[in-house]
Amino acid sequence: MKSQSRKFLRPVMRESLISWCLFPGTIILLLFTLLPFAWMLCISFFTRPDFFNGADSHFTFSNYWDVLSSDSLHFLDFVKNSLIISGLSALLSSLIAALAAYAVSRLHFRGRIVIPLAILAMSMFPQISIVGYLYQSFSSLGWINTYAALVLPYIALTVPLALWITLSYFMQIPLDLDKAALVDGAGRLKTLFKIILPIAAPGIFSGFLLVFIQCFNEFLFAILLTIDYHAQTLPVGIALFEGTHGEIPWGNLMAASTMASIPLILLALLFQRFIVSGLAGGAVKG
Amino acid sequence: MLDSHQSQLSENKIRSIKRYNSNDLVTAILFLSPVILFVSILIVFPVIGTGITSLYRDVSYLPKSFLGLDNYKALIFSPDFRASLVFTLIFTLFAVACETVLGLLFALLLNEEFRGRNVLRVVILIPWAIPTIVSAKVWKLIFEYSYGILNVIICGLGLSDEKINWLGTGVTSFWALLLAEVWKTTPFMILILLAGLQAIPRDLTMQARMDGAKPIRRLFTITLPLLRPVLLIALIFRTVDTLRIFDLVFVLTGGGPGGSTKTLSLLGYEFFGNDRFGMGSAISMITFLIALAITLLYLKVGGFAKQLGVKQ
Numbered sequence: 001m002k003s004q005s006r007k008f009l010r011p012v013m014r015e016s017l018i019s020w021c022l023f024p025g026t027i028i029l030l031l032f033t034l035l036p037f038a039w040m041l042c043i044s045f046f047t048r049p050d051f052f053n054g055a056d057s058h059f060t061f062s063n064y065w066d067v068l069s070s071d072s073l074h075f076l077d078f079v080k081n082s083l084i085i086s087g088l089s090a091l092l093s094s095l096i097a098a099l100a101a102y103a104v105s106r107l108h109f110r111g112r113i114v115i116p117l118a119i120l121a122m123s124m125f126p127q128i129s130i131v132g133y134l135y136q137s138f139s140s141l142g143w144i145n146t147y148a149a150l151v152l153p154y155i156a157l158t159v160p161l162a163l164w165i166t167l168s169y170f171m172q173i174p175l176d177l178d179k180a181a182l183v184d185g186a187g188r189l190k191t192l193f194k195i196i197l198p199i200a201a202p203g204i205f206s207g208f209l210l211v212f213i214q215c216f217n218e219f220l221f222a223i224l225l226t227i228d229y230h231a232q233t234l235p236v237g238i239a240l241f242e243g244t245h246g247e248i249p250w251g252n253l254m255a256a257s258t259m260a261s262i263p264l265i266l267l268a269l270l271f272q273r274f275i276v277s278g279l280a281g282g283a284v285k286g
Numbered sequence: 287m288l289d290s291h292q293s294q295l296s297e298n299k300i301r302s303i304k305r306y307n308s309n310d311l312v313t314a315i316l317f318l319s320p321v322i323l324f325v326s327i328l329i330v331f332p333v334i335g336t337g338i339t340s341l342y343r344d345v346s347y348l349p350k351s352f353l354g355l356d357n358y359k360a361l362i363f364s365p366d367f368r369a370s371l372v373f374t375l376i377f378t379l380f381a382v383a384c385e386t387v388l389g390l391l392f393a394l395l396l397n398e399e400f401r402g403r404n405v406l407r408v409v410i411l412i413p414w415a416i417p418t419i420v421s422a423k424v425w426k427l428i429f430e431y432s433y434g435i436l437n438v439i440i441c442g443l444g445l446s447d448e449k450i451n452w453l454g455t456g457v458t459s460f461w462a463l464l465l466a467e468v469w470k471t472t473p474f475m476i477l478i479l480l481a482g483l484q485a486i487p488r489d490l491t492m493q494a495r496m497d498g499a500k501p502i503r504r505l506f507t508i509t510l511p512l513l514r515p516v517l518l519i520a521l522i523f524r525t526v527d528t529l530r531i532f533d534l535v536f537v538l539t540g541g542g543p544g545g546s547t548k549t550l551s552l553l554g555y556e557f558f559g560n561d562r563f564g565m566g567s568a569i570s571m572i573t574f575l576i577a578l579a580i581t582l583l584y585l586k587v588g589g590f591a592k593q594l595g596v597k598q
Contacts, residue, residue: 017501018398025395026406033410036469039435040424050433096320103317107310119321122329126530126577128551129570132558133332133339156328159321188313217417219533220551224558235419239537250427257420268415272408279474280481 040261044254063255074229075256078237085147085233086215089154094208096155097162098200102192105170106178116167123160127220135224145227153221158211165210165278169203170196206278209271213264234260333574340567347561357568366545367569370553375576377463377549378528384468385524386517389475394505396476397483407480414473422537425466429453429538456546459539463547467534471527475520482516483509518588525584526577550576 043049044063051057067075103109104116134153135144143149177199178191186194197204219235226232232240238260241253268275340358343351361367396407413421428436429452437449452462486509494504510517532551535541541548541556548556550573557566 015495015501022395022398022400025392026400026402029392029395029406030409032469033413033473036421036424036428037412037416039428040420043427049427049430096324099317100321103314107314107317109311109314115318115322119325122325124526124577124581125329125333126526126551126570126573128530128532128554129336129567129574130329130332132554132563132566132570133335134328135558136339136563137332137335152324153328156324159324163321188317213415217419219419219536220555223536224555235417235533238417238423239419239533241423253423254427257423261416261420264415264417265412268411269408272411275411276407276477276481279477 037261040254040257043250044258046251049250049254060251063251064259066252067256067259073237073241073252073256074232075237075259077229078232078234079259081147081229081231082216082234085150085154085231086212088147089151089158089215090208090212092151093155093158093162093211094166094204097159097166097207098192098197098204100159100163101166101170102188102196104167105173106175106188106196116163119163120160123157127157131221131224134221138225144225145231147231149225150218150221150231150233153225154215154218157218157221158214161214162207162211165207166200166203169200173199202274202277205271206274209267209274210278213267213275216264336567336570339563340571342564344564344567345562353564357564358572361565361568361572366548367553369545370548370550371572373460373547374529374531374549374573377460377467377531377547378525380464381467381471381528382521382524384464385472385475386521388468388472389479389520390517392472392476393479393483394509396480410473410476412473413470414477416470418470418533419537421470422466422534425462425469426453426538429462453539454543456543459543459547463535463538466538467528467531470534471524475524478516478520479513482513485516486512514588518584522581522584525580529577529580530573 045059045061046057047060047062048057067073100116100119104112130153134149138144138149173196178195181191181195182188216233217235218233219239222233222236223239226236229237238253238256241256242248341352341354343353343357392410396403396410428434431437431449431451431454434452436452440446441449450458452458490508490512491504494508499507530551531549532555535547535549535552536555539547541552550569554566554569554573557563557569
C-alpha cells in the first residue's frame with residue numbers, strides 16, 4: 001500500500017529529502033562564497049584590521065586614496081600593464097583560434113581531427129615545465145620585463161581553450177551558409193570574417209572573456225619574467241605588496257585587492273551567460 | 287570529445303565540401319600555422335628544452351656539463367624533494383576530492399528549481415573571478431593569528447579556548463591551504479557539473495521517480511553514470527591544475543612553515559630563482575610526468591577510450 005501511495009503522490013510534490021536540503025544548502029553555499037569577499041570589502045574601509053577587538057579603528061576611504069595616490073606602490077602602473085597584457089593576449093589568442101577553428105571545421109585535409117586534440121593536450125603541460133626554459137631564452141633575448149615576455153606565452157597558453165570554445169560554436173553553423181558565399185566567389189578569409197565570425201560572435205566573445213580573465217589572474221609567468229612596475233601585472237604587484245614599516249598594511253592591501261577584483265567580478269556578473277557557456281562548452285560539448 | 291561534432295559532419299557533407307576545395311590543404315596550412323607556431327615555439331620547444339636541461343648541470347656559476355640522470359637521482363635522495371612530492375600529491379588528493387563532492391552536491395542543489403536559483407548561479411562566479419593572488423591575501427588575513435576573523439569566530443563560539451596559529455604549523459597550514467583552494471575552485475566544478483546535469487534528459491529521472499526510485503538511488507543509478515564523461519573531464523582538469531599549484535601557496539604560506547607546504551612548482555621556482563636550472567628542470571619534468579600518468583590513469587579507469595569507440 002505504501003508504495004502505491006508514493007507512486008501517486010511523489011511526482012506532484014518535491015520529495016522531502018530534497019526540500020529539506022534546499023534551504024540549508026542555499027544558505028551554506030551563499031555564506032561560503034560570499035563571506036571572504038565581504039571580509040575583503042569590509043577591511044578595505046577600515047583604518048585597522050582589528051576593529052572588532054575594540055581597537056581605535058574607524059570607517060574610512062583613505063585606503064583607496066592611499067593606494068591610488070602613492071607613487072611608490074605603482075598601483076596604476078600595474079593596472080595599466082595588466083589591462084594591456086591581458087587585452088592584447090586575449091585579442092590575439094581569439095583571432096588565432098578563430099583562424100584555426102575555421103580550418104578545422106570548414107576545410108578538408110588529413111589530420112583535421114588530430115590537430116585540435118593535440119593542441120588541447122598542450123594545455124595539460126604544467127606551466128613550471130615551460131617557464132624555466134622561457135626565462136633562460138627571454139633573458140638571452142633581453143625580453144625580460146617587457147610586455148612581449150608575457151603576451152607571447154599567454155597566447156600560447158590560452159589558445160587551446162580559445163580554440164576549443166570557438167570550434168564548438170563553428171561546428172554548429174550550417175556548412176551551406178558559407179558554401180553559398182564561396183560559390184559566389186568570396187575568398188576564405190572574407191567568408192570567415194563576413195559570415196562565420198558575426199554568427200559565432202557569442203562564442204568568440206566567451207572565449208575572449210575566459211582568456212582575458214585567465215591572463216589577468218596568471219601569476220607564475222608574471223613573477224618570473226618581469227622585474228619591476230614597467231611590466232609587472234596586478235597579481236604580482238599585490239603579491240609583493242608590503243608596507244614600509246614592516247607590518248602588513250591590511251587596509252591598503254584589501255583596498256588594492258578590491259580594486260583588482262571588481263573589474264573581473266563585474267565582467268563575470270555582466271557576461272555570466274557567455275562565461276558559463278564557454279566553461280561548460282569546453283567540458284560538456286567538447 | 288570531438289567525435290560528436292565529427293558525426294554531425296556526415297559523410298556526404300564532407301564529400302560535398304570537397305568539390306569546392308581543390309586547394310584546401312594550402313589554406314588549412316595558412317590558417318593553422320599561427321596556432322601551430324605559437325604552441326610549438328612557446329610550449330613544445332620549452333618542454334623539450336626543459337627535458338634536455340634536466341640532464342645537465344646548469345648553474346650560472348659553473349660551466350654547463352652533461353650529467354645524465356644525476357639530477358633525478360639527487361632529487362630522489364633529497365628529503366626536501368620527497369617531502370614536497372608527498373605534500374603535493376596528498377594536497378591534490380584532498381583538494382580534488384573536496385571540490386568534487388562539494389561541487390556535485392551544490393550542482394545537484396542548483397539543478398533543482400527554486401526561487402533565487404539564478405541569483406545563486408551568478409554569485410558562485412565571484413570566487414572564480416577573483417584573482418587567486420587576491421583570494422590568497424584575503425585568506426591570509428582571515429587566518430591571521432591575533433586579529434584574523436576565523437580565530438575571533440572560533441573563540442567567540444567557544445570552539446577553542448585559545449587562538450589557533452593557523453599558518454604557524456604544518457598541519458594547520460595544510461587545512462588553511464585546502465580551505466582557500468576549495469573556496470576558489472569549487473565554483474568551476476559546480477558550473478561544469480551543472481552543465482552536465484542539465485544535459486541529462488528530465489524524462490529519465492522522472493520515469494525512475496514514477497517507478498518509486500528514491501532520490502539517493504536515482505543519483506547513483508541514473509544521474510552519476512550519465513554524468514561520468516563530464517565528471518571525468520572535470521576531474522582531469524582539476525587534478526592537473528592542482529598538481530601544479532603555485533600562486534596560492536606562494537602567498538598564503540610561502541611554502542612554510544619550515545618547508546612543510548612547499549609544492550613541486552614552488553620548489554622548482556626556487557631552483558630557477560637560484561639559477562639552478564638543471565635541478566629546477568628535473569623537478570618540472572617530474573611534475574609533468576606525474577600529471578601525464580594521472581591523466582592516463584583517469585582515462586583508463588573512466589573507460590574513456592571504450593566510450594569513444596562505441597560512439598564511432
